[in-house]
Amino acid sequence: xxxxxxxxxxxxxxxxxxxxxxxxxxxxxxxxxxxxxxxxxxxxxxxxxxxxxxxxxxxxxxxxxxxxxxxxxxxxxxxxxxxxxxxxxxxxxxxxxxxxxxxxxxxxxxxxxxxxxxxxxxxxxxxxxxxxxxxxxxxxxxxxx
Amino acid sequence: xxxxxxxxxxxxxxxxxxxxxxxxxxxxxxxxxxxxxxxxxxxxxxxxxxxxxxxxxxxxxxxxxxxxxxxxxxxxxxxxxxxxxxxxxxxxxxxxxxxxxxxxxxxxxxxxxxxxxxxxxxxxxxxxxxxxxxxxxxxxxxxxxxxxxxxxxxxxxxxxxxxxxxxxxxxxxxxxxxxxxxxxxxxxxxxxxxxxxxxxxxxxxxxxxxxxxxxxxxxxxxxxxxxxxxxxxxxxxxxxxxxxxxxxxxxxxxxxxxxxxxxxxxxxxxxxxxxxxxxxxxxxxxxxxxxxxxxxxxxxxxxxxxxxxxxxxxxxxxxxxxxxxxxxxxxxxxxxxxxxxxxxxxxxxxxxxxxxxxxxxxxxxxxxxxxxxxxxxxxxxxxxxxxxxx
Ligand SMILES: [Zn+2]
Numbered sequence: 455x456x457x458x459x460x461x462x463x464x465x466x467x468x469x470x471x472x473x474x475x476x477x478x479x480x481x482x483x484x485x486x487x488x489x490x491x492x493x494x495x496x497x498x499x500x501x502x503x504x505x506x507x508x509x510x511x512x513x514x515x516x517x518x519x520x521x522x523x524x525x526x527x528x529x530x531x532x533x534x535x536x537x538x539x540x541x542x543x544x545x546x547x548x549x550x551x552x553x554x555x556x557x558x559x560x561x562x563x564x565x566x567x568x569x570x571x572x573x574x575x576x577x578x579x580x581x582x583x584x585x586x587x588x589x590x591x592x593x594x595x596x597x598x599x
Numbered sequence: 600x601x602x603x604x605x606x607x608x609x610x611x612x613x614x615x616x617x618x619x620x621x622x623x624x625x626x627x628x629x630x631x632x633x634x635x636x637x638x639x640x641x642x643x644x645x646x647x648x649x650x651x652x653x654x655x656x657x658x659x660x661x662x663x664x665x666x667x668x669x670x671x672x673x674x675x676x677x678x679x680x681x682x683x684x685x686x687x688x689x690x691x692x693x694x695x696x697x698x699x700x701x702x703x704x705x706x707x708x709x710x711x712x713x714x715x716x717x718x719x720x721x722x723x724x725x726x727x728x729x730x731x732x733x734x735x736x737x738x739x740x741x742x743x744x745x746x747x748x749x750x751x752x753x754x755x756x757x758x759x760x761x762x763x764x765x766x767x768x769x770x771x772x773x774x775x776x777x778x779x780x781x782x783x784x785x786x787x788x789x790x791x792x793x794x795x796x797x798x799x800x801x802x803x804x805x806x807x808x809x810x811x812x813x814x815x816x817x818x819x820x821x822x823x824x825x826x827x828x829x830x831x832x833x834x835x836x837x838x839x840x841x842x843x844x845x846x847x848x849x850x851x852x853x854x855x856x857x858x859x860x861x862x863x864x865x866x867x868x869x870x871x872x873x874x875x876x877x878x879x880x881x882x883x884x885x886x887x888x889x890x891x892x893x894x895x896x897x898x899x900x901x902x903x904x905x906x907x908x909x910x911x912x913x914x915x916x917x918x919x920x921x922x923x924x925x926x927x928x929x930x931x932x933x934x935x936x937x938x939x940x941x942x943x944x945x946x947x948x949x950x951x952x953x954x955x956x957x958x959x960x961x962x963x964x965x966x967x968x969x970x971x972x973x974x975x976x977x978x979x980x981x982x983x984x985x986x987x988x989x
Contacts, residue, residue, distance in 0.1 A: 464725065466728070466733065466738040467734070467738055468734040468735075468738070502735075502850040502851070503732070503734075503735045503848060503850075528753075529749035529750075529752050529855055530749065531744075531745040531748035531749055531752065531801040531802055531803075532745070532801060532802055533740045533744075533745060533801065534798075534800055534802065535744075535798060535799070535800045535801075535806070536720070536724050536742070536744055536800060537721065537724065537740070538721060538724045538725040538727070538728045538740070538742060539719070539721040539722050539724065539725040540725065541740055542721060544740065547740060549739050549741065550749070551749060559850065560850055561735075561849070561850045562735070562739055562741055562849040562850065563739055564739040564740060570802055575752070575753075575756060592738070594739070
């Protein structure tokens with residue numbers, strides 16, 4: 455895995471490798487096309503984002519589980535004005551809360567593939583991964599309309 | 600517990616200011632010392648400095664001793680910075696209250712300051728993305744405007760709230776700001792038609808729905824009950840304070856449109872203050888966006904769930920309504936210098952109780968008032984109840 459190409463202060467992406475984080479498997483799973491998170495074997499709670507101990511019971515019997523790759527837009531907007539430094543080129547980009555299948559998990563993500571004006575709450579979206587430009591990997595969703 | 604009185608306040612002018620972080624703070628301090636009868640800098644035993652991101656916005660950390668030096672005080676009990684993003688100022692007041700109520704402090708300054716207008720606006724916006732969970736929410740472009748835009752989208756969908764109702768909030772708060780020379784939008788008028796066609800920031804939120812990046816500072820003095828009459832004839836007594844948080848990552852927010860943390864914090868505040876929503880004539884609430892104020896009417900209990908848009912449109916939150924909300928001009932009219940906002944709200948409550956605010960925004964006879972700040976993605980709510988009589 456590679457290192458960030460800009461100062462960490464201006465770098466939004468998490469440091470992914472096992473030297474920096476104990477959830478490096480999450481990013482390894484992304485590379486394999488899987489969207490995963492941690493689940494507590496003791497109380498069955500599913501976490502987002504992945505954790506190293508369970509915030510509910512404070513145990514560490516956690517296992518990696520796959521989340522649904524297909525979801526529906528629960529809410530969304532677009533970044534039109536006031537984009538953060540490093541995202542100036544993304545004007546108009548859609549962001550939203552995605553309900554992942556019937557998992558009960560709803561996560562915030564960038565939404566690719568359709569303009570804000572052409573989307574509605576409830577529209578189907580699908581998970582995809584992308585290269586962050588410096589060898590790291592991250593996730594977003596793409597419109598399935 | 601010992602009773603605590605807020606006895607004096609001071610503000611810098613808020614706006615896009617040709618002034619540094621420290622200069623803004625000195626302006627607020629100067630006004631506080633002028634307003635507080637008999638105050639000697641040696642009286643001040645504690646200093647709480649509300650500042651959200653001085654490391655990023657002013658390249659300065661360890662700001663509390665710097666603030667003490669600028670204000671000419673030498674705290675002997677407590678000196679510290681308080682950070683809770685947009686609620687940093689009110690949280691500084693809460694800490695001063697706790698210190699005095701416990702008896703460990705007698706005379707405490709709570710100040711707030713933020714210098715947000717940098718040569719590069721994008722640099723400041725980048726720092727705002729740190730307020731959410733940066734690696735999982737901020738990374739996608741999650742800052743306040745798209746988050747509150749989603750709140751607005753769902754509120755419109757679930758309850759039929761309209762852009763026009765939201766604009767009513769902005770028109771009201773900008774009109775109030777026209778009676779406040781310290782406000783960023785003092786002497787600027789905003790017609791509803793113009794707000795409804797202004798540039799989009801994050802749809803459905805237009806520029807008139809959003810509070811601004813603001814430079815500003817504020818200071819208030821809190822003292823133990825036996826000392827209050829030395830400094831003023833009419834203090835604002837702290838009747839209760841409360842705070843609640845229930846999530847941070849957006850995935851763990853139960854509902855975008857019903858802020859359970861605010862409901863809980865309001866219940867605590869009313870119970871501790873032995874009052875209820877129907878008996879609040881004056882409220883300074885966190886209108887970082889027009890939709891925020893609408894959700895706050897509902898979750899503070901001023902109107903039923905879903906009726907916030909109608910409540911605003913009917914003038915229920917304006918002078919002559921059931922509760923006057925944001926007579927100072929709110930965040931929309933005054934601007935939102937993160938650390939200073941909660942201090943500005945408290946200064947307004949004191950000015951209302953002392954009847955020193957202009958008639959255009961005076962809530963006559965208000966016997967109590969609440970202040971509210973949310974921070975982040977409405978995942979923390981901080982509330983204080985003030986009374987004219989102890
Ligand atoms: Zn557990």
